[in-house]
Amino acid sequence: MLTAINDTARIARAGWTLARHDALIPREYAHLAPAPLNALASVLRLGAANGTKRPGERLAIAFERLGPAYVKLGQFMATRPDIIGFELADDLARLQDKMPPFPEAEARREIEKAFGKPVDDLFTDFSAPIAAASIAQAHKARLKDSGEEVAVKILRPEIEQKAAREFRAFDRAARVLQSASKTIRRMEPVKFIETLKASAAIELDLRMEAGAASEIKEILAANPKTRAPKVHWPLTARRVLTVEWIDGVSVSDFAELERQGVDRKALANLVVDIFLDQALNAGFFHADMHQGNMIVDGEGRLALIDFGIMGRLDEDTRRTFAEIIYGFISRNYRRTADVHFDAGYISPEHSREEFAQALRAVGEPLQGRNAAQVDMSRVLQQLFDVTDLFDMHLRPELVLLQRTMVTVEGVSRMLDPEIDMWAAATPTVKSYIENSLGPRAQAEKLRAATRKAMDVAPKLPHYVEEIGKAAEEFSAMRREEKTPAPRHNLGVWLGLSAVVIAAAAFFFR
Numbered sequence: 001m002l003t004a005i006n007d008t009a010r011i012a013r014a015g016w017t018l019a020r021h022d023a024l025i026p027r028e029y030a031h032l033a034p035a036p037l038n039a040l041a042s043v044l045r046l047g048a049a050n051g052t053k054r055p056g057e058r059l060a061i062a063f064e065r066l067g068p069a070y071v072k073l074g075q076f077m078a079t080r081p082d083i084i085g086f087e088l089a090d091d092l093a094r095l096q097d098k099m100p101p102f103p104e105a106e107a108r109r110e111i112e113k114a115f116g117k118p119v120d121d122l123f124t125d126f127s128a129p130i131a132a133a134s135i136a137q138a139h140k141a142r143l144k145d146s147g148e149e150v151a152v153k154i155l156r157p158e159i160e161q162k163a164a165r166e167f168r169a170f171d172r173a174a175r176v177l178q179s180a181s182k183t184i185r186r187m188e189p190v191k192f193i194e195t196l197k198a199s200a201a202i203e204l205d206l207r208m209e210a211g212a213a214s215e216i217k218e219i220l221a222a223n224p225k226t227r228a229p230k231v232h233w234p235l236t237a238r239r240v241l242t243v244e245w246i247d248g249v250s251v252s253d254f255a256e257l258e259r260q261g262v263d264r265k266a267l268a269n270l271v272v273d274i275f276l277d278q279a280l281n282a283g284f285f286h287a288d289m290h291q292g293n294m295i296v297d298g299e300g301r302l303a304l305i306d307f308g309i310m311g312r313l314d315e316d317t318r319r320t321f322a323e324i325i326y327g328f329i330s331r332n333y334r335r336t337a338d339v340h341f342d343a344g345y346i347s348p349e350h351s352r353e354e355f356a357q358a359l360r361a362v363g364e365p366l367q368g369r370n371a372a373q374v375d376m377s378r379v380l381q382q383l384f385d386v387t388d389l390f391d392m393h394l395r396p397e398l399v400l401l402q403r404t405m406v407t408v409e410g411v412s413r414m415l416d417p418e419i420d421m422w423a424a425a426t427p428t429v430k431s432y433i434e435n436s437l438g439p440r441a442q443a444e445k446l447r448a449a450t451r452k453a454m455d456v457a458p459k460l461p462h463y464v465e466e467i468g469k470a471a472e473e474f475s476a477m478r479r480e481e482k483t484p485a486p487r488h489n490l491g492v493w494l495g496l497s498a499v500v501i502a503a504a505a506f507f508f509r
């Protein structure tokens with residue numbers, strides 16, 4: 001009972017803040033809500049702030065006001081343009097994850113708690129906070145024993161408990177929403193919040209970030225033009241992460257890059273290159289590659305930092321992704337279409353030719369044009385329109401990949417407005433295709449398959465029976481899948497969810 005009241009109070013506070021920014025039932029979508037609610041919305045909207053901004057911008061401002069859990073919710077929503085629409089996702093992606101720092105004394109207490117020793121026994125020159133975000137803040141220091149410079153990231157005090165409370169309220173709101181409307185139910189809000197919780201749980205354990213940093217360091221080691229910080233494991237715990245300090249210029253500090261005469265064109269290419277290399281060759285990629293998370297060091301190497309949000313792709317997805325890009329580069333739309341069908345992204349009753357035609361409409365306008373002439377977000381919007389048209393089931397990791405691609409494109413375009421993204425992508429994609437799909441790889445696979453076949457030959461009769469069963473299950477599954485995929489309507493979703501939050505807040509009061 002008490003938690004219900006508590007949750008409701010939280011939802012009500014959120015509803016109020018959203019309303020004050022006209023982000024609860026945005027006027028742009030109000031016409032989709034039933035008339036009485038529309039009237040209520042007009043009243044709530046009176047005197048709302050930021051009237052000239054887009055709905056997504058207003059939502060982002062409200063989320064920043066509402067604190068860490070909402071910032072995470074917004075960032076998470078930004079990774080799903082396939083659900084919430086491209087414009088809103090884009091506006092939310094610009095959400096500023098900056099918060100006032102917590103006091104240095106508290107940071108020191110956290111370190112002492114984690115390692116059972118006073119900070120001065122572990123570090124010297126422990127600095128005041130240098131950057132603070134919703135989940136953690138960073139300090140600069142030196143290791144006491146070796147004198148090496150390090151960055152120390154520390155979780156906000158009690159952030160886990162605070163996040164848990166807000167997420168419980170989200171969950172309650174999502175359940176109310178889910179039972180309120182079929183349209184909303186199709187968006188699976190409860191599952192959405194569950195996934196958000198799971199991804200936040202990873203960010204709330206800095207050992208996971210340390211693991212990611214270490215893995216990316218290994219991946220980048222092959223490229224002498226890049227680097228990632230080394231993890232200092234003895235000074236890393238759930239709430240504290242200690243990594244090598246990277247001395248250099250942040251890629252967001254454009255003026256300083258200029259002053260140091262950094263070759264911007266080469267850097268832009270390198271950004272594209274390392275993204276594709278991680279995604280294709282390693283299947284593990286930094287999914288937050290904005291300019292603030294990249295540093296050019298004293299030797300001109302590009303360093304990645306901040307490994308809180310990562311993406312992982314299995315081999316099939318990687319191959320599909322490479323094939324898709326390669327299809328665009330080589331203008332072989334039929335091949336790209338086949339890849340989509342063969343991967344099961346599109347159900348077989350659609351026409352391959354028509355899908356190829358839709359892809360051609362996306363790809364042809366891009367040929368021979370550089371970044372300055374192409375609006376990549378519009379291209380992606382068009383791609384999502386195509387996926388909607390063909391009831392395509394996008395896997396979340398593929399959406400995260402596409403989203404990261406847009407960020408990467410933005411950074412490289414900022415560095416070199418004339419960059420030709422296709423040309424920049426070609427070498428990595430081509431060599432991946434050659435290595436993983438080329439004749440040598442095929443021969444390797446054949447050899448492995450033959451060896452396996454020899455192993456299993458004696459068990460063959462049993463397998464035949466199993467395969468028969470599986471085939472039956474599969475076709476049954478396919479029949480079920482043929483029910484049309486939900487068409488997501490941002491307006492309806494935003495409007496209705498907002499209304500129900502408001503109503504729930506009112507009734508549970």
Ligand SMILES: Nc1ncnc2c1ncn2[C@@H]1O[C@H](COP(=O)(O)OP(=O)(O)O)[C@@H](O)[C@H]1O
Pocket residue numbers: 130131132133134136137138151153229243244245246247292293305306307308
């Ligand atoms: N290894 C490092 N070397 C140099 N500066 C760092 C390092 N790690 C973090 N920083 C600085 O601290 C800031 C915040 O750290 P970051 O890991 O990006 O945390 P957040 O998740 O809050 O963005 C960075 O933008 C950068 O200025």
Ligand SMILES: [Mg+2]
Pocket residue numbers: 292293306
């Ligand atoms: Mg960062």
